Amino acid sequence: MVAVRYQTAFRLYPYQKVPAQEAAAPLRHPVVIVGGGPVGMALALDLGNRGTPCLVLDDHDGVGLGSRAICFAKRTLEICDRLGCGERMVDKGVVWNVGRVYRDDREIYAFDLLPETGHKRPAFINLQQPYFEQFLVEEIRRKQAVGAPVEIRGRNAVTGLEQHxxxxxxxxxxxxxxxxxxxxxxxxxxxxxxxxxxxMGLDFGGRVFEDNFLIADIRMDADHPVERRFWFDPPFNRGETALMHKQPDDVWRLDFQLGWDIDRKAEMATDKVCARVAATIGADVPFDLVWSSIYTFRCCTMDRYRHGRVFFAGDSAHQVSPFGARGANGGVQDADNLGWKLSAVLSGAASESLLDSYHDERKQAAMENIANSSRAADFLTPRTPAHALFRDAVLDLVERYDFARPMVNSGRLSTPCTYDGSALNIPDGLPNGPSRSRPGSPASDVSLGDSHLLERFGSDFTLLAIGGPAAPVDGCKLVALSPADDESGALADRYLGDAGAAVYLIRPDHHIAARWPAFDAKTVTTAIRAALGGGGA
Incomplete structure (x- = not known):
């Protein structure tokens, strides 16, 4: 017999009445965050770490039901490291780098998402969203105990706002x-x-994809490899697709494509869900059904992510398909982009014009994610006979020809955006430098023996000098290295290219603002001012 068990929320911030509710006049807060999910809590923790007071208002009192998002990418884990909770995420999560794609019951190809060495964090972990949120909130509590100016109010629902x-x-x-x-x-x-x-009467335009997908999270004792396994036209879901991932606590995520014209109530019936699961894992394998849901997705975005003094981040600003794990990861990167900018403006280190770059950079990232998500959805659910013919031809070729493998699209997995064209970038000053570390790029990690490169960067600006002299600059941490500090050669490969030496200016969110062949204090100071949007208030 299969037992059905449903998860309950972690009540992390139960409602408590505060004196502000009876104040004679409204109290002013530097930053108010509406929504206590992974994006809101990541932003609150970032602001608190920077000493910027913020208030989180959530209409619930803790973490929601169900695993929901489960795949958290290397870039997100690196952000969590800087926030102070990355180790807990990885320790609890299920680490994976390899994905396998099947057609019918045959493996047609496999891929490794992190084929190079030297990174502290894996390509992905699988971790249920409630745990991810819990670890963020617990880190906020730890930081509050030592003075971080963050407040969380549960069961505080925003019902109106007016901009002045x-x-x-x-x-x-x-x-x-x-x-x-x-x-x-x-x-x-x-x-x-x-x-x-x-x-605010703002639009949220985009495209709804005419398909339905069933999520079934099950608990079972199985020795399947810790990999992403994706099927086209499997025996247990003919004519559609399916996906399987392992999560912590012996929970496995199964995702079944159902088609558009379905009876949602009938498909959600426990007996039918369990029959699908049994057909996938074997009728004789015992399991518990933990959580299930049917979703239809859309790829949408707002026109602008800043409206005066109001900013939108995460799913409130943009929405993508779940294939590729771009939703929660993209939202955490929104928070990572906005936090340091709000802190810089509120502290007087930057003018308010810096905040416009949040929209410019994160809209670019959202459009990149939407394009990738839309292409994946079209491959999974061909819109026309021509699309279907192309998809089937690619699947026919991929088993024999390597050139066809990049065309198989079961979800292009989340990668951080390079902010090419950002107004905060300083023109590239390192001739023939590696493309991966050009201005606008996220900084790549490198193993340095007893530590990793990203661990040495600060939460403010960092000056990275490799193979040449440099001196401290006001408002900027100095990290001086030699290519010999990395015996693997990755430091030179990722940051020097054909150059004998290089100096990099790293932003607080660990994107690269500028690079040069040699250190010059005046040039660095000017670049910091430009990366702050043009100067202080």
């Missing part, structure tokens, strides 16, 4: 009734159906 020249007025409802507060800046991290977006 110097603040946002916010109406909030609670179990004890409504109250009002004010924010210098407000960040909406309130999901794909964002109430903030609706209150």
């Amino acid at each position: 020249a110097d603040h946002v007025a916010v109406s909030v409802d609670t179990p004890d009734g409504p109250y009002r507060l004010e924010a210098d800046y407000l960040v909406a991290c309130d999901g794909a159906n964002s109430p903030i977006r609706t209150m």
Whole structure:
């Protein structure tokens, strides 16, 4: 017999009445974050680490039901390392780098998402979203204990807002009734159906994909390899696709493509879900059904992610298909981009114009994610006979010809965006430098014996000098290395190319702002000012 067990939420911040609810006048907060999911909590933790006061308002009192997002990419884990909770994520998560693609019951090819060495973090971990959120909140609690200016209010639902020249007025409802507060800046991290977006009458345009997918999270004791396994036209789901991942706690994610014209109620019936699972893993394999859901996805985006003093991040700003794990990972990178900029402006280190670059850079990243997600969806669910013919031809070729493998699209997995063309980039000053480390790129990790390169960077600007002299510059941490510090040659390969020496300016979010063949203090100071949007307030 199969037992059905449903997860309950972690109640991490139960409602408590605060004095502000009875204050004679609304209290002002530098940053108010609406929504306590992974994006909102990552932003709150980043701001708190920087000493920037912020308030999180969540209409619930903890982590939601179900595993939901499970795949967290290397870039997200590197961000979590800087926030202080990356180790817990990896220790709990299931590490994987390899994916396998099947047609019918035959493996047609495999891929390694991290074929090079020297990185502290793996290509991906699988970790249920409730754990991811829990670790963020627990890290916030640890930082609060030593003075981090972060406050979380559960069961505080935003019901209205008004923008003014110097603040946002916010109406909030609670179990004890409504109250009002004010924010210098407000960040909406309130999901794909964002109430903030609706209150402001803003559009969310895009494309709905006419297909349905069933998620079934099951608990079973199995010795399947820890890999991403994807099937086209498997025996247990003919004419459609399926996906299997391992999660912590002996939980496995199964994802079944169902088609468009279905009876959702019938497909969600426990007996039918369990029959699909049994057909996949074997009728004699015992399992518990932990959680199930049917979803239809869309690829959408707002026109702009900044509206005056209100910013949108994560699913409230953009939504993609789940194939490729670009949703939560992209949202955490939104938070990573916005946090240091808000802190710089609020501290007076940068002018408010710096905040415009949040939209410019993260809209570029969102459009990249949407393009990849849309192409994956079209490959999985061909829109026309021509698309279907192309997909089937690629699958016919891939077993015999290597050139066809890049055309198989079961979801191009999340990678960080390079902000080519960003106004914060300084023109490339390193002739013949490696393309992967050009201005706008995320910095690549390198093993340095007892540590890794990204661990040596700070949360402010970092000056990385390789193979040549350099001196400290105000507002910038200095990391001086020699190519000999890395016996593998990865440091030279990833940062020097044909150059004998190089100096890099690394932004607080560990994207590269500038690079040169040699150190010059005045040039670095000018570049820092440019990377702050043109100077202080």
